[in-house]
Amino acid sequence: MTPKISARDVSVFYGANQAIDHVSIDVTQDNVVAFIGPSGCGKSTFLRTLNRMNDTVPSARVTGQILLDGEDIYAPAMDVVQLRARVGMVFQKPNPFPKSIYENVAYGPRIHGLATARADLDAMVEQSLRRAGLWDEVKDRLSDSGTALSGGQQQRLCIARAIAVDPEVILMDEPCSALDPIATAKIEELIHALKGRYAIVIVTHNMQQAARVSQQTAFFHLGRLVEFGRTGDIFTNPREERTRDYITGRYG
């Protein structure tokens, strides 16, 4: 399968500091890929290069190539707003807009001009909330504020918001670290349901979570991609000693 995202020899610098060191990796459409590694290993930095979130950090500099369907996302002609609609993102802390549940989801399609008629927008909101597994819980209070929901519901609202603009890739940066185990299980179930429709990349500190939700796992250490392989192999028989030491809890 041709890769959805193909990173070629990517390095990231924050000023003189090199955060990512020549990383190459392919993400295919049909997979959930997990990035694991100790704090400061560069996994979140690398994730953020995939939709140019690092552009907002003035000192950040990216070298190498990141191709989305073969197209260089750092090319001058690339429309960053359009790119972030194609490559959506969900963050560690749920960050709904201080607006109604409906508006949280409708905002993206509206500004991207995906729907103008009210009926189309309604349908889009419902579909997104359904895909995010939130519809049944909120359908009778769509005009309530998004911030009034529970943490787990807020996170699923953020996923619905990301889905609403019909992205191709969803990046998740520790989406469950602020959630309780039940809300976490719902997000994981949701990731499973979304798999195949979207290419999904998830950064997580919870190795059990990486093992549960992903088909492929990438282990980062000191800005390098140490090992990338099938999740089942990484967690039962990793090739690299550093991977083994990390996942078995022997890390320095």
Next chain:
Amino acid sequence: MVEHTVKAFDADIGQLRGMISQMGGLAEDAIGLAMQALARPDPELAARVRADDKAIDAIEAEVERLAVRIIALRAPMAVDLREVVAALKIAAVVERIGDYAKNIAKRVPMIASTNEGGDHRIEPISLLPSMARMASDMVRRALDAFAARDAEAAIRVVESDAALDDFYDSIFRTLVTYMVENPRTISQVAHLLFVAKNLERIGDHATNVAEMVYFAATGTQMADRDRGGANFEDKR
């Protein structure tokens, strides 16, 4: 290997490994003592071997409890997971080895009773202790390989099973010849055939242990090899 950040994890794994070694030691002793009881013959010693088998069973149950606890509480990964799974399976196999030794011990009074008043103590009984040493040696080397996490040593154990199978074949032939020539000895020799078969099975189980050691150490199954040891009966 580097220690776990959580030291209690190392303590748990260490305890698990210790229990496997202890079981292995008891199983080896049981084989040796059962054969002593057979050769002398010494029904009292045989009775003790049968009674001592309970200790092996008890440790196996303890290994199961600890392994399940480690899986539940520590969520072992990679080499740790393989080691816990291997320990669970090895404990079950060593328990079976203990059962074979017990079965040999059980036959000691029966063999003695078939020989009451007569002096039909047959000569091939002298071959069995050598075969037993070979089988017991395989058990010891398989467990040493586990203790050392030594995949190469595990391969050597598997390879030596062919010699034990050959030994069994030759004892089988000798005993059959003996029965043909001396029909009065048939019931006694039939028991000895079972003893030889038990020893041959102990070798097979030591081979299983070695295969698990190899898996735990390398993460891959030992390549299927022609062990060349399809024994006499199987060839028919």
